[in-house]
Amino acid sequence: MLLISDIKLKIHEEDRLQEKIEKILNHPIRSFTIRKRSLDARKEPVYVYSVAVDVEHEERYLKKKGISFYRKKDLKAEYKERNETCIIAGYGPSGIFSAWRLIEAGYHVTVFEKGKRIKEREADVKRFFEEGILDEDSNVQFGEGGAGTFSDAKLTTRLKDPYIDFILDLLVEHGGNESIRYEHHAHIGTDQIRKIIAAITDDLIEKGCEFHFSEEITDLELDEERHVRAVITKQGRYQCDHFLLGIGHSAHATFEMLKRKDVYMEKKDIAVGFRVEHPQSLIDERQTGNKIEAANEYFLTHKDTKGVYSFCMCPGGIVVPAMSEKQTVVTNGMSYAARDSGTANSAILIQVKQEEFSDGFEYLKQIEKKAYEYSSSYQALSQNIGDYMNGELHPLHFTSTYPLKTVLYDFNELFTEEENEILKRAFFDFDRKIPGFIEKGIMVGPETRSSCPVRIVRNEKMESVNTPKLYPMGEGAGYGGGIVSCALDGIRIANAIISEYEQIQK
Ligand SMILES: Cc1cc2nc3c(=O)[nH]c(=O)nc-3n(C[C@H](O)[C@H](O)[C@H](O)COP(=O)(O)OP(=O)(O)OC[C@H]3O[C@@H](n4cnc5c(N)ncnc54)[C@H](O)[C@@H]3O)c2cc1C
Structure with missing residues (x-):
């Protein structure tokens, strides 16, 4: 088999892949399987493929750019009678x-x-x-x-x-x-x-x-x-x-x-934060100019004295209550296969270094309990991102997808002054990358279970x-x-x- 990389095809021309492969090799092929497909939407959106191809006399093509041998490894474990x-x-x-x-x-x-x-x-x-x-x-x-x-x-x-x-x-x-x-x-x-x-x-x-x-x-x-x-x-x-x-x-x-x-x-470093939600159309417009029918993702990072990054983005998803203990509030995200809720959500997390806590589980639990105590229920805390930036509280731009309702809360109260400054710089940075990120977005949280503290x-x-x-x-x-x-x-x-x-x- 041969591996051929970097084959580009316009969206909706996927059925021309075999024709394209045969054109590259200038020879009919026996069969092919797609190994990788990614979308490049920087200009006119195209799919970029890597394919494994079965063709006779494969060694003839190895000098061509982007073509190499391909063998799928058989990784099945060998069966033996074992008494353990x-x-x-x-x-x-x-x-x-x-x-x-x-x-x-x-x-x-x-x-x-x-x-x-x-x-x-x-x-x-x-x-x-x-x-x-x-x-x-x-x-x-x-x-x-x-x-x-x-x-x-x-x-x-x-x-x-x-x-x-x-x-x-x-x-x-x-x-x-x-x-x-x-x-x-x-x-x-x-x-x-x-x-x-x-x-x-x-x-x-x-x-x-x-x-x-x-x-x-x-x-x-x-x-x-x-x-x-x-x-x-x-x-x-x-x-x-x-x-x-x-x-x-x-x-x-x-x-x-x-x-x-x-x-x-x-002990090890952890991260804490909240979910942000946006109309999915805002993300799609920025990522592909709405040129393809799919709920798009984003990956955002902001370098600062502590790192801030987006995590576990769920396009067309919902924010879920992810607590496992009573009288705590924890958010996370999920999507159905269709990713069709119309709302994008992602965690935005700030790094917490291990020197900042003695017991990481306890540190996280305090945040989860504080959220529960504020609402006296499993309602999540929520705020417009713009209001967080100004320390204000106004009704949310839209209703969160979180199923147990949310209560307005100033997230400036949840973080230290230093963390708030860093998070706000991160939001300005993200807003440059996705215009409207601050103005159109809401925060829902807290998000505390992104990794293990030990x-x-x-x-x-x-x-x-x-x-x-x-x-x-x-x-x-x-x-x-x-x-x-x-x-x-x-x-x-x-x-x-x-x-x-x-x-x-x-
Ligand atoms: C809402 C949500 C959305 C996520 N979305 C994604 C995603 O889209 N993509 C992704 O890659 N990751 C996602 N993650 C993270 C991912 O699910 C985890 O990283 C992964 O499941 C961890 O796998 P694990 O096997 O280590 O443990 P887990 O999946 O956490 O499973 C541990 C299991 O151990 C059981 N258990 C614990 N203690 C005991 C005990 N003493 N005796 C018996 N059983 C016990 C628990 O009940 C649990 O079922 C998401 C997580 C959540 C909560």
Whole structure:
């Protein structure tokens, strides 16, 4: 196969791709698959493709610019009968993909997930969004699929890794749209990712993976050398050879348990902020001049004494209540596959250095509680961006998409004077890049759960540095952020376990 890069086609001319490839090679081809597609809307919008092409005498074309050999790696794990048991805590992306890999390799795998399966979880989340009744074990953060289930399910990552194809293939094999394999900024949407995850779970069950939903791991049994020997839940004690910890960043009780067990953790920097919402048409006008029918994204950064950046942008999405604890307020964003709410939202976050807090979880909780106390409810805080700049309060330019209503609040009260100055400079900067950003936008918050305030440090064997056979993974361990990077981290952990086993067998 050949890889041909940088093939440009006008929008709506996608069906001419084969013709274009044959023109470049000046030869008929057998078949092709799209490897990457991105939109370049700087002038007249064009799609830029990379394609894998099956053509005879491929070596003849290698001297041409932008053409190289292409071989897709077979990354399937080799199956062997293995007697070891792996227990996985948490069924988010890191849990899902580590489970898949370990089952594929022949291990006994048991997954414990404190939340419920998707159908029941959907009902709990709906009840919260409509009636404000929060289930602390079944919500936007917790349950089958983890934190990314009620999300935009963007698959963006800056990482380059052959296992990304493995992840995308698995998503497509379980119902994902073929285009996620190649779209530059692919997203699945909450409606689709829920079906895909449920299908992966069913498949894992079929392959022999054991699941314990609504069962939280509350304690660990360590031997004299601190090896994890068993996990404890309210329902029982379960022995294991390997314990994979993929609990995300919001399971505070589990982090408390890890502290009690002296599992080594280090503080790390975090970020706090709020969501901003704008009419989607404002973003589309700026990004593509409305020349293509799609809800567009933006990525904004502002360099200052502390960095400010946009995060987890959800075009055509809604702002969601993402708290997992009662009497707190936390925002995040999600979109359906169609991205058609008409409103764009994104987090705007400011960096908080680890020197600024002693306990990061407590630092974030104080902000979440302050927001709840102000509204005495799960209503989010809100303000027009222009009013924030002037320290004023006027009715919002438009109603926020946040389902539990919002209450007017001066965000100048939430941040320090220094943070407010930096955030305001950032807003001026963003307004230069997207004119109307200040005048047309509203703020809804607070947003506090963008990353974990600690790292559960690993050694070269991917185990906790002071607790052998405990493998911290994903966002809660501080080794991932986002669906794809956490899925990759789960695969990395599984591969470490598989290769250690194989070395022992030699
Ligand atoms: C609303 C929202 C929107 C998002 N949108 C995107 C997006 O569009 N794209 C993207 O890349 N990322 C997005 N993210 C971030 C992404 O979801 C996370 O980075 C990712 O899910 C982290 O994966 P993980 O496997 O580390 O943990 P998580 O997905 O957080 O899963 C951890 C799981 O562990 C369970 N658990 C915790 N403690 C225990 C215990 N003691 N016993 C048993 N189970 C336990 C929890 O119930 C949870 O289900 C979003 C997050 C949220 C909240």
